[in-house]
Amino acid sequence: MSRLFVTPALTGALLFALTASPESFREPLLAQLKQYLSATNIARTITALKWLLAIGLASDAHAWLSEFAQNNFRLQSEKHRYDWPKEIAVVTGGTGGFGSLMCKELAEKGVNIMCVDIRDDLPPDMKNNPKIHYFKCDVTNRQAVADMAQQIRQRHGNPSILINNAGISGDGSMFDQTQDSLEKIFKLNVISHYYTVQEFLPAMAKNKKGHVVTIASVASFVSPPGLVPYANTKVAALSFHEGIQHETRIFHDAPEIKFTVVHPTFAATPMAAPFMDDLAAAKAKVIKPTMVSNAVVKQVLSGRGKQLIIAPGTHPVVYLRSLPYWLSNLGLKIADSPMKKQLMIMQEKRKLRQKQ
Incomplete structure (x- = not known):
């Protein structure tokens, strides 16, 4: 609603x-x-x-x-260069949470999906999809990633889309x-990105066509x-996204x-399941996983890169880094008391779970 009040189409009209x-x-x-x-x-209304x-207008220009x-x-x-039924997408962590949704949504668009994860096989709702191919791989193991990549290239060809989602x-x-x-x-959250990019980006650069998506976080x-x-790894994921984009221009x-980095807030995925009670108690905003998968698929299909911030109600957090340190830290300090109380409750719950 707050965004509505600064929409140029409305205020201008x-x-x-x-x-x-x-x-x-x-x-x-x-x-x-x-x-x-x-x-x-x-007169004051007109000035406002x-x-x-x-x-x-400044926000839109920004x-x-x-x-x-x-x-x-x-x-x-670069959308005109893609023929989706012929494109190959590698999605790590592809059998659950955001990953499975992105695999299925991209497959619906005709993209050939190379789903990568550590479980033995695809879950039932993905198994019978002819567009989804499964590769069991521990992406934290450099040799395992190299072997998996070689299998994909031999069986299907060079991928033009890489989504580093495992985490x-x-x-x-x-x-x-x-x-x-x-x-x-x-x-898993950082180093595996290096391994997958080392395997798949060179062919993208040679063909002058490709899209690398990095799943980070607010x-x-x-x-x-x-x-x-966890936050440290997501800072590193953002830095990785920025660095690989620059290196691809310079070295390749x-x-x-195209490069896209995604910053979701808490989402109702299996990864967040153990913390859902704590999040509810803290009145944290929890989004539907489809908000993330839909946004990523739309961005890939657009043929353009972007920084996607999918965090309703928490956008001010994004700008903390651009504020003077004393001001940003003051804002965090104000939250100390309620956060300390909530963390103490979470610690007590964790101790009870451990005893059980």
């Missing part, structure tokens, strides 16, 4: 009606308003509309320029983390207590390759 429309329309409108508002308040229009930059300052989409969550204080838990989350912008390792001379 209202401002035009009050100040620049034909007199035969404007005068009766102002006369009607004067029955409810003083001349001073009408001017500011809202300026803010809306969004357009950001997407322009995300596409290497190229106006033209795990983590919770608890930094001081509760073990060597195994830290290595596991960083290997935790890329803020590291909440109790989720620090392939500005045609």
Whole structure:
């Protein structure tokens, strides 16, 4: 709703009606308003509309320029170069959560899906789809990724779409983390991206056609207590996205390759299932997984790259990094007391679960 008030189409139309429309329309409108508002308040309303229009136009320009930059300052989409029934997409972590939804949605569009995960086989709702092919692989193992990639190339050809979706969550204080838990989350959430890109990006660059999608999080912008390792990996995922886009231009001379980074908030996926009670108690916004999968599929099909922030109600978090440190940290400090209370409740619940 707040976005509506700075939509240029609305504020511009209202401002035009009050100040620049034909007199035969404007005068009766102002006369009607004067029955409810003083001349001073009408003038203030017009001034407010001017500011809202300026803010809306600036916001739209900011969004357009950001997407322009995300596409290497190229106006033209690469959509015309794709023949979807002939395209091959690799989706890691493809059997559950966002991954399974993206696999099925892309398959519906005719794309040939190489679903990658660590379970023995596809789940029943994906198994009979002729467009979805399964490859069991531990993407944290460099040799396993190389073997999987070789199988895909031999059986199907070079992929033009790579969606690095595989990931795990983590919770608890930094001081509760073990060597195994830290290595596991960083290997899967960050290092595996290097392995898959090393295998599939060179052919994309050679063909001057491809799209790499990185699933990050709103935790890329803020590291909440109790989720620090997870947030660290998502900061790294954002940095990976930015770095690989730049390197592809510099080292591969392939500005045609598209890159998309996705920042969802909490979603009702199996990964979040253990924390749903805690999220409900904290009154956290939990989105439907289809909001993420739909957005990713739409972006891939557009032939353009973008930074997708899918976090209703939490957009201000994104801008914390651009504020002076004292101001952003002040905002976080204000939340200390309620967050501390909630974390204590979560810790007690975790102890009870461990005893059981």
